[in-house]
Amino acid sequence: xxxxxxxxxxxxxxxxxxxxxxxxxxxxxxxxxxxxxxxxxxxxxxxxxxxxxxxxxxxxxxxxxxxxxxxxxxxxxxxxxxxxxxxxxxxxxxxxxxxxxxxxxxxxxxxxxxxxxxxxxxxxxxxxxxxxxxxxxx
Amino acid sequence: xxxxxxxxxxxxxxxxxxxxxxxxxxxxxxxxxxxxxxxxxxxxxxxxxxxxxxxxxxxxxxxxxxxxxxxxxxxxxxxxxxxxxxxxxxxxxxxxxxxxxxxxxxxxxxxxxxxxxxxxxxxxxxxxxxxxxxxxxxxxxxxxxxxxxxxxxxxxxxxxxxxxxxxxxxxxxxxxxxxxxxxxxxxxxxxxxxxxxxxxxxxxxxxxxxxxxxxxxxxxxxxxxxxxxxxxxxxxxxxxxxxxxxxxxxxxxxxxxxxxxxxxxxxxxxxxxxxxxxxxxxxxxxxxxxxxxxxxxxxxxxxxxxxxxxxxxxxxxxxxxxxxxxxxxxxxxxxxxxxxxxxxxxxxxxxxxxxxxxxxxxxxxxxxxxxxxxxxxxxxxx
Numbered sequence: 001x002x003x004x005x006x007x008x009x010x011x012x013x014x015x016x017x018x019x020x021x022x023x024x025x026x027x028x029x030x031x032x033x034x035x036x037x038x039x040x041x042x043x044x045x046x047x048x049x050x051x052x053x054x055x056x057x058x059x060x061x062x063x064x065x066x067x068x069x070x071x072x073x074x075x076x077x078x079x080x081x082x083x084x085x086x087x088x089x090x091x092x093x094x095x096x097x098x099x100x101x102x103x104x105x106x107x108x109x110x111x112x113x114x115x116x117x118x119x120x121x122x123x124x125x126x127x128x129x130x131x132x133x134x135x136x137x138x
Numbered sequence: 139x140x141x142x143x144x145x146x147x148x149x150x151x152x153x154x155x156x157x158x159x160x161x162x163x164x165x166x167x168x169x170x171x172x173x174x175x176x177x178x179x180x181x182x183x184x185x186x187x188x189x190x191x192x193x194x195x196x197x198x199x200x201x202x203x204x205x206x207x208x209x210x211x212x213x214x215x216x217x218x219x220x221x222x223x224x225x226x227x228x229x230x231x232x233x234x235x236x237x238x239x240x241x242x243x244x245x246x247x248x249x250x251x252x253x254x255x256x257x258x259x260x261x262x263x264x265x266x267x268x269x270x271x272x273x274x275x276x277x278x279x280x281x282x283x284x285x286x287x288x289x290x291x292x293x294x295x296x297x298x299x300x301x302x303x304x305x306x307x308x309x310x311x312x313x314x315x316x317x318x319x320x321x322x323x324x325x326x327x328x329x330x331x332x333x334x335x336x337x338x339x340x341x342x343x344x345x346x347x348x349x350x351x352x353x354x355x356x357x358x359x360x361x362x363x364x365x366x367x368x369x370x371x372x373x374x375x376x377x378x379x380x381x382x383x384x385x386x387x388x389x390x391x392x393x394x395x396x397x398x399x400x401x402x403x404x405x406x407x408x409x410x411x412x413x414x415x416x417x418x419x420x421x422x423x424x425x426x427x428x429x430x431x432x433x434x435x436x437x438x439x440x441x442x443x444x445x446x447x448x449x450x451x452x453x454x455x456x457x458x459x460x461x462x463x464x465x466x467x468x469x470x471x472x473x474x475x476x477x478x479x480x481x482x483x484x485x486x487x488x489x490x491x492x493x494x495x496x497x498x499x500x501x502x503x504x505x506x507x508x509x510x511x512x513x514x515x516x517x518x519x520x
Binding site: 008075082 | 258261262264266267268269270271272273274275278279282283284285286287290331332333334335336337381382383384388
């Protein structure tokens with residue numbers, strides 16, 4: 001990969017359903033049918049009870065801002081300053097993301113603010129789940 | 139208290155640290171090893187166990203002329219060297235080897251070569267799929283991720299966070315080998331160039347060149363060596379996750395808690411026994427997590443403890459007395475330097491010596507709160 005091009009992930013057999021989901025505008029996490037543990041990132045077994053009886057569930061897309069940094073240095077495909085955040089989904093799991101459609105400032109990015117998922121297509125294969133403040137007209 | 143589990147009978151850093159453009163990474167390992175061997179009064183021929191991270195232990199053994207019967211290449215980041223000490227104790231007790239050399243060397247500044255940092259990461263790795271695509275740009279955008287949550291949970295201001303580098307600079311001022319020695323203020327820290335909000339440049343470690351090495355043997359053999367023995371009284375290790383986004387609680391490190399508790403239990407000591415403490419500090423928030431997760435204060439109290447001068451020169455619990463990763467040096471995997479300062483303190487030869495230091499703890503981290511190891515050292519067999 002060129003140093004100046006934006007980083008693009010590649011799905012594996014265990015994560016393909018997640019990336020298929022985002023491409024269709026759906027945010028999927030997994031849930032154990034035995035103990036009901038809901039988890040992320042994807043794996044074909046429950047990391048709590050060990051059961052292989054797990055299935056994807058579609059998230060509401062609602063989350064809140066758990067923590068973040070605002071990177072002030074350039075990165076390929078990103079215009080500094082930009083936020084890198086960890087959000088907590090309504091369903092429980094946390095994931096890394098960017099908070100978009102909001103000024104990239106500490107004043108605008110307030111911990112625990114309500115967010116909702118939005119999707120950004122990187123390639124034909126990969127669409128990233130990003131988050132924006134609840135109520136923003138996107 | 140339990141008896142000594144092993145002894146460190148040789149300890150040294152590279153001949154120079156900071157900017158060392160005339161040594162490769164491999165030679166930094168070797169230079170530190172030769173200095174530690176000289177310190178112990180032995181040669182490579184008497185070493186039969188070798189452990190290192192960031193360099194191939196087999197390559198290093200041959201380069202040095204060591205013929206090991208025990209090899210440990212545990213490489214989990216900056217606390218690998220603490221783990222090597224712990225693993226060496228077990229190996230020596232088991233009779234797998236008798237005299238272990240642990241080395242570190244890294245050309246963080248001169249980049250001969252640059253420290254190993256797999257970038258770009260494998261696009262199929264979990265990190266590559268679920269963290270890297272969001273503009274991750276090295277440690278300053280990962281290790282720092284939990285801190286805003288921590289500050290909010292405990293109502294701690296950025297000014298208080300900025301006191302960590304301010305106090306550590308006070309220690310660095312007492313250390314002629316420190317990279318940065320000039321005093322700094324809270325406004326210097328907060329006014330420095332922003333790297334990744336809320337972290338300014340003065341809240342982040344530099345990248346410098348250097349290395350260090352330790353020689354470990356059975357406690358019963360310590361008297362055979364010319365150095366004042368430093369006993370390993372206890373050790374711990376624990377891991378959590380290589381993905382910072384999946385750390386269970388952004389207010390506390392499970393790896394820190396579990397490694398620290400194991401080391402205290404193993405050594406059979408309590409907090410009041412500890413005279414000196416090193417907490418791996420690649421970034422300004424780590425001493426806060428370290429003090430709390432090791433149990434030296436309550437949850438959310440570490441910032442006040444530091445701002446109140448309790449860890450500063452003259453304080454009740456001297457912490458990061460070499461100036462820490464923030465001011466002393468940071469090659470990339472800092473753990474060896476924390477161990478070296480703990481050894482110096484219990485030997486009584488540190489530049490900023492803590493009077494009568496008997497027990498020191500060196501607490502390390504690997505990755506971004508991924509993994510931890512904790513070593514308890516003492517100059518007496520309790």
